[in-house]
Amino acid sequence: MSIFKCVEHCYKPLNLFIIMIISFCDLIWFMVSLLRLKNSTHHFSLSWLAKQRMRMCFKLLTYGYCSLIIFQSLPARVIVYIYKLDVVDGPRQISSEPEYKHFDERFDMLRGKVIIVTGANSGIGKATTVELLRRQGRVIMACRDRERAEKAAQEIKQEAGPEQGELVIKLLDLASLRSVRRFCEEIIKEEPRIDVLINNAGIYQCPYTITEDGFELQFAVNHLGHFLLTSLLLDLLKRSAPSRIIVVSSKLYKYGDINFDDLNSEQSYDKAFAYARSKLANLLFTLELSHKLEETGVTVNALTPGIVRTNLGRHIHIPLLVKPLFNLASRAFFKSPEEGAQTSIFLACSPDVEGVLGKYFSNCQEEQLLAKATDEEVAKKLWDISEVMVGITT
C-alpha cells in the first residue's frame, strides 16, 4: 500500500472521531445555552438560538464531509468551493470582475496623503497598512504596544516593496480615554492633515473586564474609544476635505441589540452578545455621523471584512483535539488577512466611492443592513449617551 493510501485510511476514522466529539460538544453547548437563556435579559429568542445551533451542526457535518473527501476527488473541491461561496461568504455574484481589487489601477495613489489605521500591527489592519504604504501614503499605525508595532512595521516595510510611502508609529490604547485624548493632541499638533481615518482595531469575546474609565472592554474598545477618537479628529478631517472615515464592523451586528439600560453589561455579561452589540454600535455611529457630515466633504462608511484568519479569536478556547480540524477548516473557508483587507483598501482609495456617505460594504460592494442598524432614533440616542460617557461637551 502506498504511503498516500495509508494516510488516507488513518485519516477517515480520525476525522469521524473528531467530528463526533465536536458534534457532542456542540449539543452540550446548546443545552447549556438554553438553560442560561432562562435567566438572561438578552433579546435572543428560542427559535433564533435553535436556528443557530442547527446551522452550526449542519456546518460541522459539511466541514467533516468535505475534510474527508477534500484530498481525494475534484467533485469534492467543487463542493467546498460552492459551500464557501454560498454559506461562508454569503451569496456572491460570480462574474468576470476581479474578486480582490488591490491591484486595480483605477485606485488612487496616496502620495502626500495621511492615513491613520487603528490596530495596524495585526490581521486586517496590518494587511491594509501594507497596501496603503505600497500606494505611497504617509501611514500612521495607531497601536497600543510599541514592541508589537515596531515588529509589525518592519514586516510591513518589507512587504510594501521599493517605492513605498512613509510609516509612522503612534501609541493609542482605545480602552483608555486618556490615551485617546493624548493621541489626538499629538496628531493635531504634528499632522497638517488627515485624509483617511480607518477605525479598524477590535477585540472579540474577551472575559468580562472593566476599563480604567469604568466601561465594559468590548464596548469601550470597539465603540467608545473610536467614538472619541473620531470626534476629536473631526475638525482636522473637515479641514482636510475631501477626506474619508472608514469603520470596520462585522456581520455579527445582526445578533446584537443596544440595551440602553445595561450598556456596561453590569446586570449580565454574554461575551458573544457584547461583541455583536459593539459592532451594531459601529453601524449606528456611522449612520448618525453621516448625517452630521453632510455638505462637509468628509465621508463615513462602514464595512464587514468577512470571516478572516487573524488573531481576533485569541480569547476563544479551542480544545486541543479540535484544533487541527479547526485549523484545517479555517485554511479552507476563512479569508486571508490580505483578502479581508480588500474592502478597507477599496473604501480608502477607490474613486468609485467618492462622495458616498453612510453606506455599508461587503466584498467591495454595497450591502443592505437590517432595520436595527438603520434605526435613526436609536442611532441618535446612542450618540448622545456616548458623548456623555466619553465626556464630550458640545
Ligand SMILES: NC(=O)c1ccc[n+]([C@@H]2O[C@H](COP(=O)([O-])OP(=O)(O)OC[C@H]3O[C@@H](n4cnc5c(N)ncnc54)[C@H](OP(=O)(O)O)[C@@H]3O)[C@@H](O)[C@H]2O)c1
Ligand atoms: N477576523 C474576522 O473574521 C473579522 C470579522 C468581522 C470583523 N472583524 C473586525 O476586523 C477588525 C480587525 O480585526 P482582526 O481580525 O484583524 O483582528 P486582530 O488580528 O486581533 O487585530 C486587532 C487589532 O486591534 C488592536 N487592538 C485591540 N485592542 C486594542 C486597544 N485597546 N487599543 C488599540 N488597539 C487595540 C490589536 O492590537 P494588539 O495586537 O496589541 O492586541 C490588533 O492590532 C476588528 O474591528 C474586528 O472586529 C474581523
